Amino acid sequence: MRLGSGLPLLALVAAAILYPLLFGSPAAINAGVLVLLFASLGTAWNLLGGYAGQISFGHAVFFGIGSYTSTILLKEAGLSPWAGMLAGAALAALAAVLLGLPTFRLAGHYFAIATIVIAEIAHTVVRNVDAVGGARGLFLPILPTSLLNYEFHDSRLPYYGIAFGLYALALAATLLVERRRMGHYLRAIREDPIAGQSVGVSVLQYKLAAAALSAALTALCGTFYAQYVLFIDADSVFPLSLSILIALTAILGGAGRAYGPLLGAAVLIPLSEITRISFGGTGRGADLVIYGALIVLISVAQPGGLVAFGDSLRRRVLRPA
Amino acid sequence: MDIVAQTVASGVLLGLILALSAAGLTLIWGVMDVVNFAHGDFLMLGMYASFFGWAVLGLHPLAAVPGVVVVLGAFGVLVYLAVIRPVLRGSVLAQIFATFGLGILLRGVAQFAFSADYRQIGDSSFATGSFAVGPVHLGIPQTIAALGALVVSGLLFALLDRTTVGTALRATAEDRRAAELMGIDTGRMFALSWAVGAGCVGAAAGLLATYFPIFPDVGAVFGLLAFVTVALGGFGSVGGAMLAGILIGVITSVAGLVFDPAYKFTVAYLLYLVVLVLRPQGLLGRA
Amino acid sequence: MSPLLEVDGVTKHFGGVLANDDVSFRVGEGEILGLLGPNGAGKTTLFNCITGFLRPDSGRVHFAGVDVTGRSPSRLARDGLVRTFQIVRVFPDLSALENVLIGALLRHPPVDAARRRALAVLDDVGLAGRSGMRARDLTTAERKRLEVARALATDPRVLLLDEAMSGLNPREVADAVALVRRLRERGLTIVLVEHVLEVVMPLADRVVVLQEGRTIADGTPAAVSQDPAVIEAYLGSRFVVPT
Numbered sequence: 001m002r003l004g005s006g007l008p009l010l011a012l013v014a015a016a017i018l019y020p021l022l023f024g025s026p027a028a029i030n031a032g033v034l035v036l037l038f039a040s041l042g043t044a045w046n047l048l049g050g051y052a053g054q055i056s057f058g059h060a061v062f063f064g065i066g067s068y069t070s071t072i073l074l075k076e077a078g079l080s081p082w083a084g085m086l087a088g089a090a091l092a093a094l095a096a097v098l099l100g101l102p103t104f105r106l107a108g109h110y111f112a113i114a115t116i117v118i119a120e121i122a123h124t125v126v127r128n129v130d131a132v133g134g135a136r137g138l139f140l141p142i143l144p145t146s147l148l149n150y151e152f153h154d155s156r157l158p159y160y161g162i163a164f165g166l167y168a169l170a171l172a173a174t175l176l177v178e179r180r181r182m183g184h185y186l187r188a189i190r191e192d193p194i195a196g197q198s199v200g201v202s203v204l205q206y207k208l209a210a211a212a213l214s215a216a217l218t219a220l221c222g223t224f225y226a227q228y229v230l231f232i233d234a235d236s237v238f239p240l241s242l243s244i245l246i247a248l249t250a251i252l253g254g255a256g257r258a259y260g261p262l263l264g265a266a267v268l269i270p271l272s273e274i275t276r277i278s279f280g281g282t283g284r285g286a287d288l289v290i291y292g293a294l295i296v297l298i299s300v301a302q303p304g305g306l307v308a309f310g311d312s313l314r315r316r317v318l319r320p321a
Numbered sequence: 322m323d324i325v326a327q328t329v330a331s332g333v334l335l336g337l338i339l340a341l342s343a344a345g346l347t348l349i350w351g352v353m354d355v356v357n358f359a360h361g362d363f364l365m366l367g368m369y370a371s372f373f374g375w376a377v378l379g380l381h382p383l384a385a386v387p388g389v390v391v392v393l394g395a396f397g398v399l400v401y402l403a404v405i406r407p408v409l410r411g412s413v414l415a416q417i418f419a420t421f422g423l424g425i426l427l428r429g430v431a432q433f434a435f436s437a438d439y440r441q442i443g444d445s446s447f448a449t450g451s452f453a454v455g456p457v458h459l460g461i462p463q464t465i466a467a468l469g470a471l472v473v474s475g476l477l478f479a480l481l482d483r484t485t486v487g488t489a490l491r492a493t494a495e496d497r498r499a500a501e502l503m504g505i506d507t508g509r510m511f512a513l514s515w516a517v518g519a520g521c522v523g524a525a526a527g528l529l530a531t532y533f534p535i536f537p538d539v540g541a542v543f544g545l546l547a548f549v550t551v552a553l554g555g556f557g558s559v560g561g562a563m564l565a566g567i568l569i570g571v572i573t574s575v576a577g578l579v580f581d582p583a584y585k586f587t588v589a590y591l592l593y594l595v596v597l598v599l600r601p602q603g604l605l606g607r608a
Numbered sequence: 609m610s611p612l613l614e615v616d617g618v619t620k621h622f623g624g625v626l627a628n629d630d631v632s633f634r635v636g637e638g639e640i641l642g643l644l645g646p647n648g649a650g651k652t653t654l655f656n657c658i659t660g661f662l663r664p665d666s667g668r669v670h671f672a673g674v675d676v677t678g679r680s681p682s683r684l685a686r687d688g689l690v691r692t693f694q695i696v697r698v699f700p701d702l703s704a705l706e707n708v709l710i711g712a713l714l715r716h717p718p719v720d721a722a723r724r725r726a727l728a729v730l731d732d733v734g735l736a737g738r739s740g741m742r743a744r745d746l747t748t749a750e751r752k753r754l755e756v757a758r759a760l761a762t763d764p765r766v767l768l769l770d771e772a773m774s775g776l777n778p779r780e781v782a783d784a785v786a787l788v789r790r791l792r793e794r795g796l797t798i799v800l801v802e803h804v805l806e807v808v809m810p811l812a813d814r815v816v817v818l819q820e821g822r823t824i825a826d827g828t829p830a831a832v833s834q835d836p837a838v839i840e841a842y843l844g845s846r847f848v849v850p851t
Binding site for chain 2: 053055103106108109110112113116117124128240244255285286287288289291292293294295296298303
Binding site for chain 3: 179180181184185187188191192194195196197198199200201202203
């Protein structure tokens with residue numbers, strides 16, 4: 001157990017360092033950034049969806065809050081994107097608590113629909129309010145390359161590094177939660193909230209905590225995205241398709257497992273790139289077909305995702321014939 | 322004032338179709354406690370079926386409606402057997418993922434096979450134009466479609482209320498255990514709920530296709546609106562869904578008039594949240 | 609000595625029925641109280657009202673002298689009032705140890721300490737050998753015992769057991785009764801909802817009988833079993849308390 005828990009982390013760090021050394025092209029680095037970004041997003045989602053069992057199909061709303069908050073503060077008040085990132089995270093956490101209070105008592109399906117609806121409302125509003133850019137979106141000011149400016153124009157490698165940092169943060173949060181009381185309580189909440197209440201688990205409190213943490217981490221990713229692409233609009237940061245992709249990385253990889261989302265992202269991002277390249281213009285349809293088929297297969301055959309699949313493989317391999 | 326009457330009228334027309342589609346959704350929900358997240362995409366499929374019936378077979382879309390009902394009904398049973406029944410034993414999470422994934426899959430297939438182009442059924446042999454009822458002008462295709470929806474809804478009510486099968490369905494919805502004890506084959510009822518539910522969606526789709534553009538994402542908004550309608554009407558209540566459908570149709574129509582048209586559906590979405598938080602049982606639903 | 613748990617005039621309409629009608633009784637510290645009554649008498653609804661899962665329409669509940677009416681179940685658990693469920697609610701996919709761990713975490717937030725406490729409690733109830741098994745794979749009797757263990761891990765002052773003996777064979781019932789007696793010797797106060805008269809009557813210090821939402825008797829088992837109203841409503845014929 002001791003050696004086991006250290007090994008994946010070591011392998012992870014090693015792989016993260018080796019990857020850009022082996023594949024240095026801008027396209028490859030970009031792919032790496034995307035994998036790490038979605039791994040972070042999926043890991044953040046996992047805290048609420050996987051561990052607490054509250055399935056959200058509207059997480060893009062926190063991504064959008066993060067990216068718009070830091071961008072607006074940068075453009076209007078000249079606030080450093082790093083500070084703006086923290087502000088975005090705080091705002092997202094607050095939003096999560098305010099939204100969670102009335103909705104967490106809704107049963108699974110109704111809650112999931114509520115999350116879709118909330119994100120759609122945010123999407124529509126932001127797209128139509130000119131004060132935040134409206135349909136035109138917001139262009140970030142081009143500033144000289146520097147860590148302070150959170151902008152790098154000569155190479156994408158620094159972005160890769162920050163993306164890895166984001167993932168490390170999300171993973172650390174997950175591992176910490178897993179090992180402490182909160183992690184156990186969340187599992188109890190997911191299994192049977194009423195039984196949990198009878199032995200002292202304050203269900204709402206813990207769900208709100210998970211939601212706030214999940215939202216904050218998601219918002220950090222939103223700011224990163226804004227600084228990476230230097231342009232944001234409602235359609236790129238609030239859409240349902242993004243919420244679905246975020247949930248899918250965790251579900252595919254293994255909801256409720258710490259490394260699940262990383263696995264999911266490592267499979268989905270390359271898949272999405274391949275379908276885009278292979279099918280050209282109609283690539284959009286093909287990746288949806290694959291995503292959809294994957295989700296259905298997982299839910300029918302192996303709801304635990306790739307991680308659970310790996311578990312059963314390991315069991316079968318290790319079991320004496 | 323005339324504009325308001327006009328808006329309300331066209332809202333009612335669309336609302337009747339929405340009501341029918343929501344009836345299908347709530348039927349499955351009521352009988353099995355399963356939410357079909359792919360509901361909107363079922364509608365999309367039905368619309369494409371109607372389109373190809375017209376484009377390839379030369380079928381008048383109104384004549385094609387029974388065909389679409391059958392096709393979608395059969396598809397519903399297939400989905401139940403292949404996807405729903407296996408995940409019934411699993412967690413609620415797995416059930417949510419299953420139909421959600423199905424919806425994405427259907428949308429992707431449509432995009433891949435038919436491209437994202439907008440299609441429309443229409444040629445000169447069709448009824449077009451509008452007629453006046455007092456100060457209000459109603460589009461003829463919309464009115465015919467709405468009347469069609471009324472007819473099918475009436476048939477649905479007759480099925481549920483007057484037939485043995487319908488009563489068995491309602492019994493299963495009310496108390497599964499008791500229904501089992503009465504000798505009702507709940508497995509068959511589940512499959513039937515999908516057949517009838519999907520059939521309703523098919524009817525709505527076929528009627529809608531007579532005038533509404535057809536494209537892969539058309540199910541997205543209609544799907545969400547159907548959820549809003551079911552929530553407002555009360556989960557599991559077919560009558561509630563029908564009433565709520567008309568209401569939502571009017572609300573979205575009027576919202577488009579009062580606010581920026583971009584917020585038409587936003588108002589309906591807000592209504593969903595308000596209803597769920599303040600009156601979870603909706604207008605006519607059980608707890 | 610003031611009673612540890614006081615139920616005063618609790619009334620609750622539930623599902624269109626008057627499930628509890630002005631129910632009152634007291635439980636002293638260290639007592640075993642039996643709550644009897646036919647199906648539909650309102651016993652579980654009463655439990656739900658006492659433990660915060662339902663809010664009574666009127667009436668009050670006092671715990672250790674404090675008015676706790678309407679407090680949430682988790683708050684009451686923290687106060688020391690814990691219940692089990694008529695249909696066992698263990699965490700099915702967690703191991704037996706993890707189940708009890710959830711309970712232990714209430715008083716022992718550090719996971720290691722909670723784990724040690726959980727192991728001790730499991731040993732106490734005789735489930736030490738099952739600690740690694742998934743709860744859904746245990747027998748009914750073991751799952752009921754696990755639920756009790758999880759409740760015990762919270763160090764309660766009062767334990768409300770809802771039909772803990774139903775579905776058990778005579779040997780399992782005897783084990784359960786022995787456990788209840790052992791718990792009382794440690795100072796735990798216990799309220800038992802039960803059907804099985806032969807089990808409750810010799811075990812309980814006092815018995816309250818409910819019928820159609822109302823209390824129809826409140827006294828020692830011997831006295832209650834002689835009460836004509838109880839006999840007519842429930843016992844059918846003169847019932848002799850086995851010694």
